[in-house]
Amino acid sequence: xxxxxxxxxxxxxxxxxxxxxxxxxxxxxxxxxxxxxxxxxxxxxxxxxxxxxxxxxxxxxxxxxxxxxxxxxxxxxxxxxxxxxxxxxxxxxxxxxxxxxxxxxxxxxxxxx
Amino acid sequence: xxxxxxxxxxxxxxxxxxxxxxxxxxxxxxxxxxxxxxxxxxxxxxxxxxxxxxxxxxxxxxxxxxxxxxxxxxxxxxxxxxxxxxxxxxxxxxxxxxxxxxxxxxxxxxxxxxx
Numbered sequence: 502x503x504x505x506x507x508x509x510x511x512x513x514x515x516x517x518x519x520x521x522x523x524x525x526x527x528x529x530x531x532x533x534x535x536x537x538x539x540x541x542x543x544x545x546x547x548x549x550x551x552x553x554x555x556x557x558x559x560x561x562x563x564x565x566x567x568x569x570x571x572x573x574x575x576x577x578x579x580x581x582x583x584x585x586x587x588x589x590x591x592x593x594x595x596x597x598x599x600x601x602x603x604x605x606x607x608x609x610x611x612x613x614x
Numbered sequence: 615x616x617x618x619x620x621x622x623x624x625x626x627x628x629x630x631x632x633x634x635x636x637x638x639x640x641x642x643x644x645x646x647x648x649x650x651x652x653x654x655x656x657x658x659x660x661x662x663x664x665x666x667x668x669x670x671x672x673x674x675x676x677x678x679x680x681x682x683x684x685x686x687x688x689x690x691x692x693x694x695x696x697x698x699x700x701x702x703x704x705x706x707x708x709x710x711x712x713x714x715x716x717x718x719x720x721x722x723x724x725x726x727x728x729x
Contacts, residue, residue, distance in 0.1 A: 505656075537720075544618070544705055544720035545657070590656050594716075601647075601670060602718060604656030 503528045505591050507605035514581055514612050522576040522608045524565075524591035532593035534558075534567055534574040535602070539588045548576075548589070581612045616640065618721035620706050626727045632694035635724045639687070639708030645669075646683055647718065648691050649705040657705055663689065696728045 508523040526532065533552045537545040549558030554569035563578045574591060591605040619638040627633050639646050644665050649657035660679065661671040665686035674681070678697070683689040693700055703725050707718040 542722070544620075544722045545707075546720070547717050550717070592656070601659045601662060602657075604658075606654070606656050 503603045505593055505603055505605035507591050507608050511609035516583055516612055516614050517580045520578040520581045522589055524574045526572050526593050528593055528595060530595050532595045535592045536565055536576050537590045537592060583612045583614050586610055586612045618706055618708055618719055620721035620724055622724055624725045627696055628729050629698055630695040633696055634690055634692045635704050637689045637706030640719055643708035643710055645709045646689050647707040648681055651703040651705055698728050701726055701728045
């Protein structure tokens with residue numbers, strides 16, 4: 502079946518540090534890949550997405566590149582801020598009969614001033 | 615534009631009681647999803663509607679959970695009777711059409727605690 506594996510958290514960084522959150526996937530077919538962010542007490546918000554191999558999604562200084570050869574979609578940011586503290590979810594979407602988002606378990610990020 | 619609306623935001627009930635959650639999707643979005651998010655896990659799809667028809671309810675515990683989407687707009691998710699393991703956040707999401715590039719927009723969720 503389809504699945505997403507994320508780097509386990511929690512991750513604690515100092516402000517302006519470099520961030521990487523690893524995400525790998527298993528899918529039957531060619532999925533679209535997403536990163537969602539969930540701030541405390543809120544629902545999920547789309548952070549970025551990529552729909553085919555070698556695409557790079559980017560938003561708010563975050564980037565992730567769709568790597569088909571390694572089945573990965575790692576999230577990176579060059580300089581994190583306190584306001585980036587949240588839970589980050591990697592997800593895949595496959596069209597066809599199973600048209601649904603499959604999420605990873607989430608990675609809690611805390612950025613300290 | 616207004617986002618996905620959900621109510622209530624919080625609910626505490628005792629086991630074996632019933633509870634209902636309401637969702638109003640973004641205007642014009644044909645597809646509506648209900649997810650269950652247990653603490654420390656990613657959201658899990660319970661049911662997907664396309665307009666007012668069910669597309670996928672394979673992961674919905676049908677002995678206790680039910681959902682409907684009247685007139686293809688608002689939706690209600692019900693649990694009857696609730697169990698302790700139903701404690702979770704219930705998220706509603708909507709999208710224009712469920713294509714591979716399509717973004718799902720999530721509501722703030724209803725946090726349910728079953729005692």
